[in-house]
Amino acid sequence: MRFPSALVAATLAVTPAAMAQDASQPAAQADLVDTAVAAGSFTTLVSLVQTAGLEETLRGEGPFTVFAPTDEAFAAVPADTLAALGASPEALSDVLLYHVVPGRVLAADAAGLDRATTAQGQAITITHEGGGVQVNGASVVTADVAARNGVIHVIDQVILPPGE
Numbered sequence: 001m002r003f004p005s006a007l008v009a010a011t012l013a014v015t016p017a018a019m020a021q022d023a024s025q026p027a028a029q030a031d032l033v034d035t036a037v038a039a040g041s042f043t044t045l046v047s048l049v050q051t052a053g054l055e056e057t058l059r060g061e062g063p064f065t066v067f068a069p070t071d072e073a074f075a076a077v078p079a080d081t082l083a084a085l086g087a088s089p090e091a092l093s094d095v096l097l098y099h100v101v102p103g104r105v106l107a108a109d110a111a112g113l114d115r116a117t118t119a120q121g122q123a124i125t126i127t128h129e130g131g132g133v134q135v136n137g138a139s140v141v142t143a144d145v146a147a148r149n150g151v152i153h154v155i156d157q158v159i160l161p162p163g164e
Contacts, residue, residue, distance in 0.1 A: 030147055030148060031058065031148050031149050032058045032147045032149055032150050032152065033049070033059050036068065036152070041071055043071055044071050044074040045071075048085070051089065054096060058149075060149065063102075063104040064100050064104075064119070065104060066099060066100050066150060066152045066153070068099065069154075069155055073138075073156055095160060097120035098124070098161040099118070104150055104151050122162060124136050133153075135155060137157065138155040139156045140154065141156050142154040
């Protein structure tokens, strides 16, 4: 399933300082992509979003919820896996869209969920342990970073759809 590039841009993450913004306040003026770029800690994600042709989608109306891996999370992915994704925009798009949930899902909303369907089409599993939230085993390290067209939750791992 192919989604406009704006969906993938939502996958972009923001630095913890920028993420400290309270999502219950009026949405920020910057879109998901600009919020991620301004953070400076998501250069890999932003680059991959651009490579996959998803930037315009993530700049779009939304709203989108992005579970955004940090540069450190991408550094832990084997180089051959990243190279293979970079060589296939469709596979890359699938992985990036697996980090995006259509709609605005705040941390308070996620507390009542055990799964959510991603823009890629498959579900992610949401678990709650020790006061924290995990998405497919990746920990949410910063939640509710507001953007004009959605919300970003920073995660500490790249999550892959089943079969990738």
